[in-house]
Amino acid sequence: MSIAASLKHAARWGGLTLLLSLPLSGWMLNGYQVTTTWHRPLWLAGGVFVGTLLAMALARLLEMPPLRKLRWRMQTKITVTRRPALPAWEWGVLLTIAATLPLWLSTYWLNVMILALIYAVLGLGLNIVVGLAGLLDLGYVAFYAVGAYGYALGSQYLGLGFWTALPFCALLAATFGTVLGFPVLRMRGDYLAIVTLGFGEIIRLLLNNGTEITGGPNGLPAPAPTLFGLELTRVAGQGGTPWHTFFNVTYNPNLRAVVIYMVLLAFLALLFFCVGRLQRMPIGRAWEALREDEIACRSLGINHVTVKLSAFAMGAAIGGIGGVFFAAAQGFVNPTSFTFFESALILAVVVLGGLGSSGGVVVAALVINILHELLREFSDYRVLVFGMAMVVMMIWRPRGLLSMRRQFFAVGKNL
Amino acid sequence: MNAEERRLLVLEGVRAAYGAVPVLHDVTLHVDRGEIVTLIGANGAGKSTLLMTLFGQPRATAGRILFSGQEMTALPTHRIARLGIAQVPEGRRIFPAMTVEENLILGITPLTAREQEDPGLRAALLEHVRSLFPRLWERHRQRAGTLSGGEQQMLAIGRALMSRPRLLLLDEPSLGLAPLLIRQLFAVLRRIAAEGTTIFLVEQNANQALRIADRGYVLVNGRIQMEGVAADLLADGHVRQAYLGGH
Ligand SMILES: Nc1ncnc2c1ncn2[C@@H]1O[C@H](COP(=O)(O)OP(=O)(O)O)[C@@H](O)[C@H]1O
Ligand SMILES: [Mg+2]
Secondary structure (H helix, E strand, O other): HHHHHHHHHHHHHHHHHHHHHHHHHEEEEEEEEEEEEOOHHHHHHHHHHHHHHHHHHHHHHOOOOOHHHHHOOOOOOOOEEEOOOOHHHHHHHHHHHHHHHHHHOOOOHHHHHHHHHHHHHHHHHHHHHHOOOOOOOOHHHHHHHHHHHHHHHHHHHOOOOOOHHHHHHHHHHHHHHHHOOOOOOOOOOHHHHHHHHHHHHHHHHHHOHHHHHHHHHOOOOOOEEOOEEEOOOOOOOOOOEEEHHHOOOOOOOOOHHHHHHHHHHHHHHHHHHHHHHHHHHHHHHHHHHHOHHHHHHOOOOOHHHHHHHHHHHHHHHHHHHHHHHHHHHHHHEHHHHHHHHHHHHHHHHHHHOOOOOOHHHHHHHHHHHHHHHHHHHHHHHHHHHHHHHHHHHHHOOOOOOOOOOOEEEEOOOOO | HHHHEEEEEEEEEEEEEEEEEEEEEEEEEEOOOOOOOEEEEOOOOOOHHHHHHHHHOOOOEEEEEEEOOEOOOOHHHHHHHHOOEEEEEOOOOOOOOOHHHHHHHHOOOOOOOHHHOHHHHHHHHHHHHHHHOOOOOOOOOOOEEEHHHHHHHHHHHHHHHHOOOOEEEOOOOOOOOOOHHHHHHHHHHHHHHHHOOOEEEEEEHHHHHHHHHEEEEHHHHHHHHEEEEEEHHOHHHHHHHHHHHOO
C-alpha cells in the first residue's frame, strides 16, 4: 500500500472510532443539557489512527528486501503459507480498541468485561483439552478452583503476591492436571467425561469441607494485585505503599479493576498467539492426531502418554491462571464459584465458539458473558434462553461461530 | 555383504495372542535389504496381527524380532517407529479432520527433532510424495476425510514415506480399490522399492502381490505354511488353488 492509501485507511478507522465513541463517551447529560466533551473521543480516534498507521508500517517493514529475504531464505519449491484469520493491522486496531475500553466503560461493565476475558482464557485452555486433543473434560472448573484457591491460600499462608502467584498457580494446576491425566490415560469419550466430572466435584467438596484451611463455605479473601510494588487499595495491606500516596493523587477505586483488565488483556493476547503457534508445532499436531486416531498416532512414533498428559497439563495450567485473575478481581473466593455449572459454561464457550478455533472461543466468551448481563432482568429464564440459543446455534452453525481454520502449504510462485 | 548383514527384518519363532487366544504360532521369516517380500493368507490367518506385533500391539509372547540386527521385541511402540520402520495400517487410518498435508507432516514424527525442524528436508519429503502421487497433491488442502478410498490409500502410503523409512510395511493396501487403481498402486510400490526402500507387503490379492514381489510367504492359521521365490509360488499348484482362484 502506498503512503497516501495507508493514511486514508488509518483515517477511515480513526473516523469510524470517532463516530462510534462520540455518542458513547462524548455526550454527557448535565442537568437538562447535553454537553459535548470532545477530548475523550478525539483521544480514542487519534489512538486508533496512530495504531493503525504503526501496524501498517510494521507490516510494510516485514515486506522490505532485507527482511523479506530472511523470510524466503529457505528457497524451496514448496513454501509454508500462513494466512492468519485477520491481517496484522486489524489485530492492532482490535487490541487498541480493547485497551481503551476502561476509559469509557463504567465500573460495572468493566467488571463484566473482566469476567468475559477470564472466560476467554478458560475457554482457550479447555479448547486444548477438548477441541484439540479431543478429551472431553467435564471437570475443568477444578483447575480454575486450584488457581483461585492457590492464590488466596498462598497469599494467606506463604505471603504470595499476585505476580508470583501466576506462575506458581499455573504449575500447581498443571500438577493437578497430570495427576488427573494418569488414571484416565486409557479412557475416552463418556468414561473420561464421567471421571473428570467426579474430579471436579471432589475438588469443590474438598474446598467446601476443609474448613480449617480453606475457610469452607465462608471462603477466603484474595488480595488485589500490586503494580511495581505499589498497592492499588486505599490502605496498604501487603506491606507496600498505596499507589495514590506514592504519586500524591486522589484515590481511585476503579484502579484495581483497570489494572486487572489491562494485565488480563495482555495475557489473553499472549495466550492467543501462543495457542496459535502451538497448533502449528509438532505437539499441537500430535494433539489433533490423537483426537483423530490413537492407533495411527502410535504407529507414527507419537508417544500417546506424554502427548495426552501434556494436553491435560497445558489446559490445567491455563485454567489455573484464569483462577488467579478471578480471585484477584473478586477479592474473595468461595466454593460456590466452582460448581459444575461453571464447567458446563466453559464447555459451552468452547463448543459455541467452534472446537479448536481460538478466535471463536474468544468471541463466544464475550457474547455469552455480555448476553448473561443483558438478560439479568429475566434471570429466572436465563438458562432457558441460553439453552435455546445453544440449540439454535448447533443447527445453524454446527462447527461453532468461527470454525477452525487450517493452515496449508502452497507451491511458491515467485521461486 | 554376507547373509547376516543383508537381513533387515528377522522374526524368530514369534508367537502372539489376544488375551488367551493364540493367533501366531512360531512365525519365522526374514526380509532382506532392497527386497519386496509379500505375506499372503486368507482372512483371519493373522496377517494384520503379525504386522501389529512388529509394533508391539499385541506384544510377542515368545520369540525374537530383530531390525537391522538390533533386538526390538520389547521396545515401546513409539520407539519402534523411530527405528526406521513405517506402517501403512489396515484400513488406512488417516486423520480425517486434518488436511492432506497435515496428515503428511505428521508422518515426519519419527525423525529427530532437528530433522523435523529442517524446512529444506520437509519440503524435499513433500516433493517426493508429490512426485509419487500428483493426483493426491492436487488435493493437499482438502480435509483427508473427504478423499476417495484410493486417494486415502495414497495418503496413508505418503504419510508413511515422510519418515524416510528403511522398511515399509503395508497391510492390504489394495483392499476396496478398483482394479485399475490396484495396478497403479502396485506400480508405485515398485517405484518406491526401486528408490531403495525395502517393502514387506501383506495382501489377500495374492496374484498382484506375487507379481511385484521377490519372495513370498503363505500364512495359514497363524503358521507359515510355505515360502519361496515369488515366481515359484505364483506357479505352485497349491497356491493357485487356494489363493488365485484356481486359474
Ligand atoms: N483385537 C483383537 N482382539 C481379539 N482377537 C482379534 C483381534 N484382532 C484380530 N483378532 C483375531 O485374530 C485372528 C487374526 O486376525 P487378523 O490378524 O486380523 O487376520 P488377517 O489380517 O489375516 O485377516 C482372527 O481370528 C481375529 O478374529
Ligand atoms: Mg488383516
